[in-house]
Structures are given as structure tokens and as C-alpha cells.
Amino acid sequence: MSISRRDEIVIAATELFAQHGYHGVGMRAIADAVGIRGSSLYHHFPSKTELLYAIAHDYNRAFIESQLADLSPNPTYAARVRKLVYDHIIYFHKHRLEEAVGLRELQELRANAPEHYTDIQTSRRSYQDGLERLIVDGRETGEFECEDPHLVVLAVLGMVNSVNDWYRDRGRMSIVEVAEAYADITVNRILGAR
Amino acid sequence: MSISRRDEIVIAATELFAQHGYHGVGMRAIADAVGIRGSSLYHHFPSKTELLYAIAHDYNRAFIESQLADLSPNPTYAARVRKLVYDHIIYFHKHRLEEAVGLRELQELRANAPEHYTDIQTSRRSYQDGLERLIVDGRETGEFECEDPHLVVLAVLGMVNSVNDWYRDRGRMSIVEVAEAYADITVNRILGAR
DNA sequence: GCCATAGCCTAACGAACGTTCGACCGGTGG
DNA sequence: CCACCGGTCGAACGTTCGTTAGGCTATGGC
Numbered sequence: 001m002s003i004s005r006r007d008e009i010v011i012a013a014t015e016l017f018a019q020h021g022y023h024g025v026g027m028r029a030i031a032d033a034v035g036i037r038g039s040s041l042y043h044h045f046p047s048k049t050e051l052l053y054a055i056a057h058d059y060n061r062a063f064i065e066s067q068l069a070d071l072s073p074n075p076t077y078a079a080r081v082r083k084l085v086y087d088h089i090i091y092f093h094k095h096r097l098e099e100a101v102g103l104r105e106l107q108e109l110r111a112n113a114p115e116h117y118t119d120i121q122t123s124r125r126s127y128q129d130g131l132e133r134l135i136v137d138g139r140e141t142g143e144f145e146c147e148d149p150h151l152v153v154l155a156v157l158g159m160v161n162s163v164n165d166w167y168r169d170r171g172r173m174s175i176v177e178v179a180e181a182y183a184d185i186t187v188n189r190i191l192g193a194r
Numbered sequence: 195m196s197i198s199r200r201d202e203i204v205i206a207a208t209e210l211f212a213q214h215g216y217h218g219v220g221m222r223a224i225a226d227a228v229g230i231r232g233s234s235l236y237h238h239f240p241s242k243t244e245l246l247y248a249i250a251h252d253y254n255r256a257f258i259e260s261q262l263a264d265l266s267p268n269p270t271y272a273a274r275v276r277k278l279v280y281d282h283i284i285y286f287h288k289h290r291l292e293e294a295v296g297l298r299e300l301q302e303l304r305a306n307a308p309e310h311y312t313d314i315q316t317s318r319r320s321y322q323d324g325l326e327r328l329i330v331d332g333r334e335t336g337e338f339e340c341e342d343p344h345l346v347v348l349a350v351l352g353m354v355n356s357v358n359d360w361y362r363d364r365g366r367m368s369i370v371e372v373a374e375a376y377a378d379i380t381v382n383r384i385l386g387a388r
Numbered sequence: 389g390c391c392a393t394a395g396c397c398t399a400a401c402g403a404a405c406g407t408t409c410g411a412c413c414g415g416t417g418g
Numbered sequence: 419c420c421a422c423c424g425g426t427c428g429a430a431c432g433t434t435c436g437t438t439a440g441g442c443t444a445t446g447g448c
Contacts, residue, residue: 005395019301020301020302021215021216021217021218021298021302022215022217022218023214023215023216023217023218024215024216024217024302026434026435026436027435027437028434028436036395036396036397037396037397037398038436038437039396039398039399039437039438039439040395040396040397042436042437042438043394043395043396044395047436047437048436104215104298105215107213107214108214108215111214147375147378148375151367151372151375152379154356154357157356158352158353158354158355158356158357158359159350159352159353159356161352162348162351162353162355162356163348163352165352166348166352173345181341181342181345185349185384189383189384189386190379190383190384192383199425220404220405220406221405221406222404222405222406230425230426230427231426231427231428232406232407233407233408233409233426233427233428233429234425234426234427236406236407237424237425237426238425241406241407242406242407
């Protein structure tokens with residue numbers, strides 16, 4: 001069971017878009033990367049915009065599916081947040097190219113395919129709300145201690161999403177160590193878990 | 195004393211690049227924004243790449259100048275880090291368009307003008323090192339308590355640099371309030387200041 | 389064996405790209 | 419009054435852009 005040509009195209013386009021930006025890559029360059037001609041791409045995608053959407057959407061859906069795994073087996077809110085942050089960093093590292101494209105070209109999608117933009121934005125938002133809920137609930141039980149849960153969520157997400165800007169596989173830490181350290185900072189420090 | 199045409203061009207190009215990306219904006223579109231024809235731009239900049247560099251460079255130099263202000267009047271390391279984080283957020287908010295372009299198109303510069311890329315990267319690096327030094331020193335005096343200063347610097351910078359991704363001027367908090375809250379989180383929580 | 393279809397091809401479309409060229413125009417210094 | 423010059427212009431350059439049209443070929447169901 002090998003990957004389909006369509007998937008080959010998505011993978012190649014993701015890499016090129018991540019490197020040169022959406023407008024910096026032509027259809028012919030994408031086609032070259034998979035060994036076909038530019039016009040042949042239109043057998044798999046109706047337009048360049050839809051190809052971009054396929055990248056953002058495939059990636060986003062996979063993330064939601066993987067990340068909305070049930071956190072309730074974890075006994076405490078601290079353990080739940082810890083697992084969420086940890087998994088988030090591991091997942092975003094594995095899919096860092098898709099993420100880079102998805103974030104960077106979001107407004108491109110907004111301008112050219114508003115309905116695709118809103119559905120991606122909606123699922124992002126629900127993820128953010130889920131984390132905020134965890135923090136609010138954990139605060140009510142006295143497990144966490146922080147002033148402004150909404151702001152804290154934004155700070156934490158900004159922190160974890162920035163890992164891919166500097167992390168390199170051959171550095172002094174493995175991605176697992178980084179994920180553990182960030183989860184520690186989030187739960188023990190920022191959330192002031194007891 | 196009005197702004198020069200050159201500056202007009204830089205300002206217009208910054209806004210357009212921030213919105214559509216470097217490759218998403220043509221020379222004619224930039225010219226339109228300042229009310230001249232595309233060919234006239236070449237009296238002010240020799241190429242589109244040099245125009246991009248002017249944006250990244252002007253912005254970067256202004257930031258270094260403003261941010262390397264002497265922090266030593268502040269009595270404690272905690273106060274110094276607090277002021278640095280606070281000023282950083284205020285400055286990056288005021289110059290959020292230039293920052294967005296500078297970050298997003300860095301690899302464009304790397305590919306087309308490597309010497310310009312390295313000089314920007316160098317000053318970024320010295321800023322990061324300066325913050326790390328503050329934290330290391332503050333830890334030695336017992337003011338801070340954290341495990342890995344290098345990692346903490348990356349986490350803090352990721353956090354503060356992400357403010358512009360979500361902050362909007364008409365939201366529930368002013369940028370000053372956000373800067374204060376982030377400075378609090380950094381110093382009191384992440385650095386564990388006593 | 390026949391036909392449909394999937395997948396790729398070459399060729400071309402009009403538009404936009406970054407850039408160059410030579411001319412013009414208004415002001416300034418001699 | 420004339421020569422200069424910074425700044426702008428229209429026109430054009432060769433290239434690349436996203437996209438379309440039509441034709442070839444191999445595969446698989448009937």
C-alpha cells in the first residue's frame with residue numbers, strides 16, 4: 001500500500017511552500033518535484049488555491065483527531081494539561097512543514113477561499129477554548145493559580161508554537177526533552193500547580 | 195520636515211509585504227500605493243530584493259538601538275528582565291508590520307542576499323545572548339530559580355513574539371496591559387523570582 | 389475485442405512578473 | 419538663457435505565471 005500520486009503532490013508542495021512561500025513556488029516547480037508536467041497537476045487539483053487548502057486541511061484535521069484524544073484518564077488537571085502540551089509539541093514537530101505553511105499562508109486562504117479559511121479558524125478556536133476550559137476548571141478546584149486564564153492560554157500557545165522556529169534535530173536536546181521541559185514550565189510555573 | 199519618497203516607498207512596501215507576502219506583491223502594486231509608476235521605483239532602489247532588505251534592516255537597527263538601552267539603572271535582575279520584556283512587547287507592537295515581514299521573508303533574504311541575512315541574524319543572536327546573560331547572572335545571585343536558562347530564553351522569546359499574532363487594538367486589553375501581564379508571567383512565574 | 393477512463397503529455401493562452409531604456413519636465417546654479 | 423539633474427513617465431524586453439484544450443497510451447470491466 002503505497003502513497004497515491006495525490007499525496008505525493010501534497011507532500012512535495014508542502015515542502016516547497018514551506019521553503020519559498022506560496023507565491024514563490026510555481027505549479028511547474030511542484031510538478032517537477034514529483035516528476036510530471038505542470039498541466040498534469042490539474043488532474044488531481046482544480047487550482048493552486050485548492051492545493052494549498054488540501055495541505056492546511058489535511059494537516060488540521062489530523063491534528064484535531066490526534067489531539068482531541070480523551071484526556072480524562074489523567075487523574076488531575078495538571079496531568080491533563082501536561083499531556084496536552086507534551087503531545088502538542090511532539091505532533092507539531094513531526095508535522096512542522098505543514099504547520100509552517102498553514103500558519104504562514106492563512107491569509108492567502110482567507111482572501112481566496114473564505115469558507116475554507118473559516119472552517120480552519122473554527123477548529124483552531126475550539127482547540128484554544130478546550131485548553132482554556134481545562135485551566136479554568138483546574139483553577140476552580142484549586143489546582144492552578146493564575147490571574148487571567150484567557151491570556152495564559154495565548155501565552156502558552158505562543159510558547160509551544162514557537163518551538164519549531166529554533167528546534168533542530170541535531171541539537172543538544174531531543175524533541176522529547178524539549179516537550180517535557182515546556183510541559184514542566186507550563187504546569188509548574190505558568191499555571192502555578194501545587 | 196516631511197518624509198522622503200524613499201521612506202514612503204518603504205512604508206507602503208512593508209504594509210503590502212505583510213499582507214500578501216514578498217512574492218505576492220509586484221513592483222507595480224508598490225508603486226501604485228505611493229502614486230507613481232513601477233519603473234520609477236528603480237530610481238530609489240536597485241532591485242526588489244534591496245527594497246526588502248531596506249525594510250528588514252531599518253527595522254532591525256532601530257530595534258537594537260532602542261532595546262539595548264542601558265538596563266543597569268534597574269536595581270535588580272528581576273526589574274531588568276521585566277523592563278526588557280515590557281519594552282520588547284511595546285516596541286514589537288508599534289512595529290508589528292516590519293517585524294512580520296522581517297520574520298516571514300528571512301529565508302528569502304538568505305537565498306538572495308546572504309551577507310544581508312547574516313548581519314541581521316547576528317544582531318538577533320546578540321539580543322538573545324544578552325537576555326540569557328541577564329538570567330544566568332540573576333540565577334547566580336539567587337534572584338531567579340530555573341533549570342535551563344538557555345531553554346527559558348527561547349520559551350520567553352517565543353511567548354512575547356507571538357503577541358502580534360493575536361493582539362488587536364480594539365480588544366479587551368491595551369497593549370500596555372498585555373506587556374505588563376507578560377512581564378509578570380516571565381519574571382514571577384517562569385523565572386521564579388522571589 | 390471494445391470501450392471508457394485515468395493519467396500524462398505538448399502546446400498554447402493572456403496576464404503579470406522584474407527590469408531596462410530613452411524621453412520629458414521642472415527647478416536650480418552659472 | 420542655458421546646461422544640468424533628480425524624478426517621473428510610457429513602452430517595451432524576455433520570462434514566468436496559473437490555467438486550458440486536445441491528444442496519446444495503458445489499464446480494466448464488459
